[in-house]
Each structure stands twice: as C-alpha cells, then as structure tokens.
C-alpha cells in the first residue's frame with residue numbers, strides 16, 4: 001500500500017510507513033485528513049444549542065439523534081449515510097426552532113392574558 005502522507009510504497013501489512021513513520025493502519029477505514037468526511041457537518045453543536053435554548057420542546061432531541069447518527073456513520077466511513085443523517089439533523093434543527101418559537105409565542109400570549117386579567121381584577125378593588 002502507498003503511504004497516504006508521503007506516497008512511499010510500503011508492504012500491504014506494514015503498520016508504519018518506512019519513509020516518514022506515519023501510521024498506516026487504523027481500526028476504521030483510512031480517511032486522510034481534509035478528506036470528504038471532514039467536510040460533512042454533523043450539526044451536533046446546533047442541535048444541542050436549539051435543544052437547550054428551546055427547552056420545553058423535545059424536537060431538538062431528534063436533531064441531536066440524527067447529528068449523532070451522522071457522526072457514527074462518518075466514523076464507519078459510510079459517507080452517503082452520514083450525509084443523509086447530517087441533512088436530517090439540519091432539517092430537525094430548523095423544525096426545533098420553529099416549534100420552539102411557537103411554544104414561546106403561545107406561552108407568552110397565555111401569560112400576557114393572565115396578567116391582564118390579574119390587573120383588571122386588581123383595579124376593581
């Protein structure tokens with residue numbers, strides 16, 4: 001096999017490159033740095049953020065689930081599945097934001113009505 005770093009030809013079962021010493025064998029499939037896998041965003045940070053920010057909504061957990069799935073698929077080297085999961089994670093991030101805003105809007109309207117009622121009752125005294 002060829003070294004992915006310096007391009008030197010090594011024996012197929014070689015553990016390290018004879019020229020540069022780079023480790024040639026990993027547990028998973030060999031993915032050179034800066035390869036396609038590095039360009040797939042898992043959206044895990046966004047998913048966790050929307051889940052924390054819109055805590056009453058459980059929808060963010062779905063986004064986290066898909067983000068973790070994407071991460072697992074990247075580790076397995078299954079880039080097509082990783083890309084699909086990554087796309088779903090992003091979609092569910094946005095659904096989570098929409099549902100979160102709806103819940104906040106509904107709750108604040110309810111609270112506002114409650115407070116107006118309270119003020120009205122208070123003014124009667």
Ligand SMILES: [Zn+2]
Nearest residue numbers: 003006017020
């Ligand atoms: Zn090398």
